Amino acid sequence: MTPFGEAATPFDERVEAVVAAMPELAGEVVRYGLAAAPVASPIHRATASDCVRLERRAGPPVFLKIRHPDCAADVSPVAAAAAAKAAAVGVGPNVTSAIDGALALDFLPEPWRYARVGDLQDGAVMAETMAAKKRLHESGTIGWRFDPFQRTRALATEAVAIHAPLPDDVDRLVEACALAGGAIEAAGVDLAFCHNDEVASNVMIGDGVQLVDFDLAGDNDRWFDVGALVNETCAFEAERWAAIELYAGRCDQRLYNRCRLYGAVDDVMWGLWGVVRAVASGRSGVEFYKYGTWRLSHARVTLAERGFEEWLRRL
Known part of the structure; x- marks a missing residue:
């Protein structure tokens, strides 16, 4: 010190x-x-x-x-x-x-610590985290719109402008996000105050759960928060359904589809962010590019699933 x-x-x-x-x-x-x-x-x-x-x-x-x-x-x-x-x-x-x-x-002192993905795979911790998100969502809007589709487009434009080293298929990933945005807009969105940043380390665990890092917070579809958190945490379909049920008390196919689309969009958004910051930031030692390409790889797998077109149609 x-x-x-x-x-x-x-x-x-x-x-x-x-x-x-x-x-x-x-x-x-x-x-x-x-x-x-x-x-x-x-x-x-x-x-x-x-x-x-x-x-x-x-x-x-x-x-x-x-x-x-x-x-x-x-x-x-x-x-x-x-x-x-x-x-x-x-x-x-x-x-x-x-x-x-x-x-x-x-300052949250010990035993408080930031969560890892494995922590959120514990049903009790995930239930507390979903309950915290729901309290945010039910607290009333804050008056500033966070649009993940607009942010994805802006990052894609910036990446091209600064000649960032993008994967060959990034245009296809961005186009898939645009399709998801159009489908979700057509189905309708109810805005709520959202966290909009579902990385595991933004959950503090100790005597309960606290949420931190509201840098991207704003009014958005609450299912973006849910879908991005499920995408961060769950590897298998049964786990995704169970996590959505923790939030909503139920999970039907339409909710599941919306959450899956939002999870893929979150991956593309953060993937582009990592690649862009790797070029635009003057700071060395932070592995922006590694993080970005990993998130794009994860999005690639999700968007290649045979259920993708069904997710778009049933919202």
Whole structure:
């Protein structure tokens, strides 16, 4: 931990400048240190922001996120409000302070830890996670639309513009997402406040479950949250049906089809993100490209399933 006021690196200088700009924290922080190193593969966490643990003169530690400029497009304009809304409904840590580009929250100490995919494959943990998502969805919209299909198109356009090294079949994957978007729009969407980022590490487990990282939060189809989480966690059809039932109390073929489509779209969206950030980001040591190509590979398998056309037709 670095004593506050003894900045010796660019990272230290960033932290101290942000803390000084937060009235709730200025003059209160005595030391600080990296809370989570950025990793894109095999897990995906702490890539959009520096994550810092702040020790205060009085009171518990604070978790500070300082956004990286190269990931500014990966953070919604309502991210701070979304984190506060999640805290208000009891499914996320309290927000301590927020300024443009930085967010401070209550630090979740041990035994809290971020979840791995294997944790979410436990039925009890998955049930708690789905219940937390449902509380978000039932809390009322937040007023900013997150559209996974629009984000996928934008990332595909950016990838071409910066000459990112894309797989030969990426156009087919993007076209399949467009088909899914058209089918889902025709079937109808009811907007709800959604997390929109279903990577396992955005679930904290300890004394229950807490959701973190609301960088992409906004109003969306709740089944995107469910479908993307099922896609992240479940490898087999029976597991997918069971997970959807945990959320909805039932699972019919139409719900299953919608969730499968959303899972594939989430893969393509994050796959393109990884490939784009590998080229556009100046940071070395973060395996953006490896993560992106893995997600595109996963999407390729899903979209090649013989049930894909049936998913499109029965929504």
